[in-house]
Amino acid sequence: MEEHDPMGARSPDFIVPPCLQIAVMVPCYNEAGAIGKVVADFHHALPQATVYVYDNNSNDTSCGEASAAGAIVRSEHHQGKGFVVRRMFADVDADIYLMVDGDDTYEPTAAPAMIQCLVANNLDMVIGARIGSGEGRYRPGHVLGNRLLSGLVRILFADEFTDMLSGYRVFSRRFVKSFPLLSGGFEIETELTIHALELQMPIAEVSTTYRERAAGTVSKLRTFSDGARILWFILELLKQERPMRTFGLIGLALVLVAVMIAYPLLGEFLRTGLVPRFPTAILSVGLVLLGFLSIACGFILDTVTRGRQEAKRMCYLSIPSTSTRLEICRASVEPTTAQP
Secondary structure, X not given: OOOOOHHHHXXXXXXXXXXXXXXXXXXXXXXXXXXHHHHHHHHHHOOXXXXXXXXXXXXXXXXXXXXXXXXXXXXXXXXXXXXXXXXXXXXXXXXXXXXXXXXXXXXXXXXXXXXXXXHHOOOOEEEEEEEEEOOOOOOHHHHHHHHHHHHHXXXXXXXXXXXXXXXXXXXXXXXXXXXOOOOOOOOHHHHHHHHHHHOOOOEEEEEEXXXXXXXXXOOOOXXXXXXXXXXXXXXXHHHHHOHHHHHHXXXXXXXXXHHHHHHXXXXXXXXXXXXXXXXXXXXXXXXXXXXXXXXXXXXXXXXXXXXXXXXXXXXXXXXXXXXXXXXXXXXXXXXXXXXX
C-alpha cells in the first residue's frame, strides 16, 4: 500500500472534473430506517454523482424510501452482499465508483476527500478506515473479529490496512471491471482487499468517522457465523494465491512428523540392522512420501497461479487508469484553438 497524506486530497486546489462520472453504489437489505437519509446525504456530498441502490430482497419499504430520495433502485435476487456487489460492478458504468453500506454508519462528508485522494494520486482503491464516534457503535465481537482477521491477512498477504472489513470504499474503473468476484456474502471486503494486494495495485486508506446505526435498523452481520466464513475464505484464498506456501508448509509438517515417529527406530536400526515396529516404519515412509508429494503439488500449483495472476494483470492493464481517463476528460472539454 502506498503512503499518501489523506489531508492533501482535501486541498481546494484540486476538484474532480464534472465530466468524470461518479457512481455511488449502496447495497441494501431491510434498511428502510436509514436508506433515504443515506441517499440524500450522498447527493448533497457529491452533487455530480449518480446514486444506485441495489435491493437484496428487502421485505420493508427500503425500495420506496430510496426511490423517493432520488436514487436509481435496482434488484439482485441472489441473497448475499457478494452477489449484490457482483451485480453492481457488472451493471454500473462510471469512471469512479464509491461503495457504501445503506445503514447510515459511514460519514458522507468524507466521500469527496476519498475520491480526490484516488484521482490526485492515480490510485485504484481507497478504503475508509473506521474511527468510532458514540457509544455502542461496535459490538465487542465485531471489533475483536476485525482485528484478528485483519491481522491474519496482514501476516499472510503483507497487508498494511488497519480496517480490512470496512464497507466504505472508492474504486477506479479498471479495478471494478477487472475484478473476478467469487464470494457471495460478507467475505466480499476480504476478497476486494486481497485482489488489490495480489495485483500490487496502488491503494490507500483514509480515516473516516463511524457512527451508530440509525434507530430501527439492525446489523445483518452475524459475529460468529460470518466471522467463521470470512476466516475460511481467507484460508481458501491462501491456498489459491499462495499454493507454494500452503502445500509447502503441509509437506514440511508431514516430513517432520515422520522424522519424529522414525527417530526412536533409527538407533535400533543402526545397532542391529533390524527395523523394529515395522508398521511404524511403514507409516513414517508413507508420511515422507505424502510430504514430498504435497511440496511437488505446491510447485506445480504455484506455476499455475503465476500464469493466472499474469492474465489478471494483463486484463487490469488493458483498462485505462483514472489519470488517463482524466486527461481524456479534460481534453474533451477544453475549447479547441483555431489554426491560423
